[in-house]
Amino acid sequence: xxxxxxxxxxxxxLRIPASSAATDTILAGQALAVHDKLVSSNGRYALxxxxxxxxxxSQDTTNWYLGIWFNTVPxxxxxxxxxxxxxxxxxxxxxxxxxxxxxxxxxxxxxxxIIWSTQANITTNSTTAILLSSGNLILTNSSxxxxxxxxxxxxxxxxxxxxxKLGWDKVTGLNRSFVxxxxxxxxxxGGYRYELDPSGIDQLLLVALNSSTSxxxxxxxxxxxxxxxxxMAARHSISAKFVKNDRERSNKDIHMDxxxxxxxxxxxxxxxGEKQFRAEVSSIGAVQHINLVxxxxxxxxxxxxxxxxxxxxxxxxxxxxxxxxxxVLSWAARYQIALGVARGLAYLHESCRDCxxxxxxxxxxxxxxxxxxxxxxxxxxxxxxxxxxxxxxxTMRGTAGYLAPxxxxxxxxxxxxxxxxxxxxxxxxxxxxxxxxxxxxSNVDVYFPVQAAHKLLEGDVRSLVDHKLQGDVNxxxxxxxxxxxxWCIQDDELDRPTMGEVVQILEGLTEIRMPxxxxxxxxxxxSCS
Ligand SMILES: *[C@@H]1O[C@H](CO)[C@@H](O)[C@H](O)[C@H]1NC(C)=O
Ligand SMILES: *[C@@H]1O[C@H](CO)[C@@H](O)[C@H](O)[C@H]1NC(C)=O
Ligand SMILES: *[C@@H]1O[C@H](CO)[C@@H](O)[C@H](O)[C@H]1NC(C)=O
Ligand SMILES: *[C@@H]1O[C@H](CO)[C@@H](O)[C@H](O)[C@H]1NC(C)=O
Ligand SMILES: *[C@@H]1O[C@H](CO)[C@@H](O)[C@H](O)[C@H]1NC(C)=O
Ligand SMILES: *[C@@H]1O[C@H](CO)[C@@H](O)[C@H](O)[C@H]1NC(C)=O
Ligand SMILES: *[C@@H]1O[C@H](CO)[C@@H](O)[C@H](O)[C@H]1NC(C)=O
Ligand SMILES: *[C@@H]1O[C@H](CO)[C@@H](O)[C@H](O)[C@H]1NC(C)=O
Ligand SMILES: *[C@@H]1O[C@H](CO)[C@@H](O)[C@H](O)[C@H]1NC(C)=O
Ligand SMILES: *[C@@H]1O[C@H](CO)[C@@H](O)[C@H](O)[C@H]1NC(C)=O
Ligand SMILES: *[C@@H]1O[C@H](CO)[C@@H](O)[C@H](O)[C@H]1NC(C)=O
Numbered sequence: 031x032x033x034x035x036x037x038x039x040x041x042x043x044l045r046i047p048a049s050s051a052a053t054d055t056i057l058a059g060q061a062l063a064v065h066d067k068l069v070s071s072n073g074r075y076a077l078x079x080x081x082x083x084x085x086x087x088s089q090d091t092t093n094w095y096l097g098i099w100f101n102t103v104p105x106x107x108x109x110x111x112x113x114x115x116x117x118x119x120x121x122x123x124x125x126x127x128x129x130x131x132x133x134x135x136x137x138x139x140x141x142x143x144i145i146w147s148t149q150a151n152i153t154t155n156s157t158t159a160i161l162l163s164s165g166n167l168i169l170t171n172s173s174x175x176x177x178x179x180x181x182x183x184x185x186x187x188x189x190x191x192x193x194x195k196l197g198w199d200k201v202t203g204l205n206r207s208f209v210x211x212x213x214x215x216x217x218x219x220g221g222y223r224y225e226l227d228p229s230g231i232d233q234l235l236l237v238a239l240n241s242s243t244s245x246x247x248x249x250x251x252x253x254x255x256x257x258x259x260x261x262m263a264a265r266h267s268i269s270a271k272f273v274k275n276d277r278e279r280s281n282k283d284i285h286m287d288x289x290x291x292x293x294x295x296x297x298x299x300x301x302x303g304e305k306q307f308r309a310e311v312s313s314i315g316a317v318q319h320i321n322l323v324x325x326x327x328x329x330x331x332x333x334x335x336x337x338x339x340x341x342x343x344x345x346x347x348x349x350x351x352x353x354x355x356x357x358v359l360s361w362a363a364r365y366q367i368a369l370g371v372a373r374g375l376a377y378l379h380e381s382c383r384d385c386x387x388x389x390x391x392x393x394x395x396x397x398x399x400x401x402x403x404x405x406x407x408x409x410x411x412x413x414x415x416x417x418x419x420x421x422x423x424x425t426m427r428g429t430a431g432y433l434a435p436x437x438x439x440x441x442x443x444x445x446x447x448x449x450x451x452x453x454x455x456x457x458x459x460x461x462x463x464x465x466x467x468x469x470x471x472s473n474v475d476v477y478f479p480v481q482a483a484h485k486l487l488e489g490d491v492r493s494l495v496d497h498k499l500q501g502d503v504n505x506x507x508x509x510x511x512x513x514x515x516x517w518c519i520q521d522d523e524l525d526r527p528t529m530g531e532v533v534q535i536l537e538g539l540t541e542i543r544m545p546x547x548x549x550x551x552x553x554x555x556x557s558c559s
Contacts, residue, residue, distance in 0.1 A: 056159040061127035069101055072163040076101040082215040091215045093117030096126060096136055098165055104401055109189040110182050113146040114217040132157040134169050150180035165191045321374030323397055323407040343400045348393035351462055361503040363402050364459045368511060369536045370404040371396055376529035378409055379445040391451035392432045393458060431465055446523035453518025457482055460511055462496030483516045483547045516545035
C-alpha cells in the first residue's frame with residue numbers, strides 16, 4: 031500500500047499543464063520539427079530539441095540537442111540527452127523521424143544525412159516512438175506496441191528515472207551507468223560516473239573517470255531506494271554534492287563544485303551509533319518530494335555527524351514573514367507556501383516507506399527556493415538524534431509556541447504533533463507575525479491563535495490577515511486557511527485533520543466545518559493578556 035500511495039501522491043501533486051495539442055507519439059512517416067515537442071500523456075515529460083542554458087553560467091552555447099526534460103518544473107531541467115557528444119550546430123532542416131531502417135533518427139531533412147540514431151538491431155521499418163509517462167522514450171513494433179525495440183532507459187545520461195535500472199543487463203548486454211555533464215551547458219560526458227558497486231549489494235559508486243579515485247556514494251542512494259526518487263536530477267557535476275571518500279581519512283572536507291553549494295548541517299547532541307545513523311540517513315535520504323529539502327550527502331566520522339542539503343536561494347520563511355525590511359510576500363505566494371508545506375508533510379507522514387514525524391515544524395525550517403517554492407528542511411532529525419524522546423523534547427523547548435500539548439503531557443507522539451505545529455505556522459503565514467504574546471507596547475493584546483479562532487467565528491477574517499498586504503488578499507482562501515489552522519491546533523489530536531486532509535481542504539476538494547475555539551490555548555490567552 032505505501033508504494034501505491036507514493037505513486038498516487040506523486041501524480042496527484044504534480045500540476046498538469048493546460049493541455050496543448052502535443053502528442054506523445056511519432057509514427058513511421060511522421061517527423062518532429064526543431065520547434066515541436068512530444069509530451070508524455072501525463073504531462074510530466076517533454077521531448078524535443080533544446081539549447082542548454084543556465085542562469086549559473088555566463089557562457090552561452092550555440093549547440094542544440096535532442097532531449098527529455100521535466101515539463102512541469104518551471105526551471106528548464108533536461109534529464110536525458112540523445113546526442114550528448116554530437117551537438118547540432120545548425121538546426122536548419124533538422125528533424126526527428128523514423129528512418130527507412132525503422133530506427134528513430136535525427137536527420138538533416140535536406141541532405142538525408144543521419145546525425146544520431148537509436149541504432150537498434152531491428153528487422154522492421156514499421157516502428158513507433160512513444161514518450162511514456164515514466165519519461166522513457168521507447169521505439170516499438172507498430173503492430174505490437176508491447177514489443178520494445180529500443181528504450182532511452184537503457185541509455186541513461188546523468189539522471190535517474192523511477193523505473194529505470196542500472197548496471198549489467200544480461201538480456202541486452204548493456205551496462206548502464208550515469209555520466210555527469212561536462213559543465214552546466216555542455217551535456218557531453220564529464221568527469222564522473224555513477225555505477226553499481228560490483229562488490230556490494232545495491233550500492234552506487236561515484237567514480238572519477240580520469241583517475242582511480244572512487245568517491246563513495248552516500249547511503250541514501252543505495253540502488254533499491256534510489257529508484258523511488260520522484261524527479262531529482264543528479265545533474266551536472268554530480269560529484270559536487272557528495273561528501274568525499276571517507277577511506278581517505280585526511281579528506282574531511284566537503285567537495286563542492288562551481289555554482290553549487292550545500293547547507294551543511296552539523297548535528298549536535300546525543301547521537302546513536304554509526305550503524306544506526308547510517309541506516310536512518312539511508313531511510314531519510316530515500317524520502318524525495320518537491321516540497322522537502324533534498325538530502326544530498328552525509329558524513330559520519332568519529333563523533334562528527336554532518337548532513338548536506340541542497341542549496342535554497344531564498345532563505346527560510348521566517349525571514350520573509352517577520353523581517354521588517356524584507357519584501358512583503360503576496361497572498362498568492364503565502365497560500366502556495368501553505369499548500370506546499372502541507373504536501374511535503376503529508377508525504378512524510380503518509381506516503382514514504384516509514385512514517386516520518388518531523389517534530390520541529392516552524393518557519394525557520396521551511397526554506398524557499400528562487401521561485402518561492404517551499405521546502406521543508408530538517409525532517410528526520412528526531413530519528414537521527416537518539417530515540418530518547420525526552421531528550422528530543424528538551425531540544426524542542428527552544429521552539430515552544432509550536433509544540434502540541436501532548437509533548438508536555440508526555441504521551442507517545444503521533445504525526446498529529448506536526449499537524450499542530452503546522453497550524454501555528456499557518457497562522458503566522460496569515461498574520462505575518464509571530465503567534466507569541468505581543469509585547470506590551472503593542473496595542474494588540476491577544477494571543478493571536480485565540481484571536482483568530484474568535485474572529486473566525488465572528489466572520490471577520492479580514493482583520494486577521496497581515497496588514498502589510500494592505501487588503502490585497504483572497505478572502506475565501508484566507509478564511510479557508512484560518513479554518514484549517516484552527517482545526518490543526520485543537521487540543522485533542524483526534525480533532526485535528528491529517529496533513530493529507532489539510533492538502534485536500536486547501537485545494538478546495540474537501541469541505542470544512544467551522545472549528546471550535548481551542549480550549550487549552552484559550553487558557554494560555556488568559557494568562558497572556
Ligand atoms: C532555456 O532553454 C529552454 C529550451 O531551449 C527554454 O525553453 C527556456 O526558456 C530557456 N530558459 C532561459 C532562461 O533562457
Ligand atoms: C543540413 O543541410 C543543409 C543543406 O545542405 C546545411 O546547410 C546544414 O548545415 C545541414 N545541417 C546539419 C545539422 O548538418
Ligand atoms: C544554417 O544553415 C542555413 C542553410 O545552410 C543558413 O542559411 C544559416 O545561415 C545557417 N545558420 C547558422 C546559424 O549558421
Ligand atoms: C518500409 O520498407 C518498405 C520496403 O523495404 C518500403 O517500401 C517502405 O516505404 C518502408 N516504409 C517506411 C515508412 O519507410
Ligand atoms: C542482429 O539481429 C540478427 C537476427 O536477430 C542477428 O543475427 C545479428 O547478429 C544481430 N546483429 C547485431 C549487431 O547484434
Ligand atoms: C511485429 O509485430 C507483429 C505482430 O505481433 C509480428 O508479426 C512481427 O513479426 C513483429 N516484427 C518484428 C520485427 O518483431
Ligand atoms: C507482442 O510483444 C510481446 C513482447 O515481445 C509478446 O510477449 C507478445 O506475444 C506479442 N504479441 C503478439 C500478438 O505478437
Ligand atoms: C560495467 O561497467 C563498469 C564501469 O562502468 C565496470 O566496472 C563493470 O565491470 C561493468 N560490468 C560488466 C558486467 O561489464
Ligand atoms: C581530470 O584531470 C584533469 C587534469 O589532471 C583535472 O583538472 C580534472 O579536475 C580531473 N577531473 C576529475 C573529475 O577528477
Ligand atoms: C535588513 O536586511 C539585511 C540584509 O538584507 C539584514 O542583514 C538586516 O539584519 C536586516 N535588518 C533588519 C532590521 O531586519
Ligand atoms: C530570491 O531569489 C532570487 C533568485 O535567486 C533573488 O533574485 C531574490 O533577490 C531573492 N529574494 C530574496 C528576498 O532573497
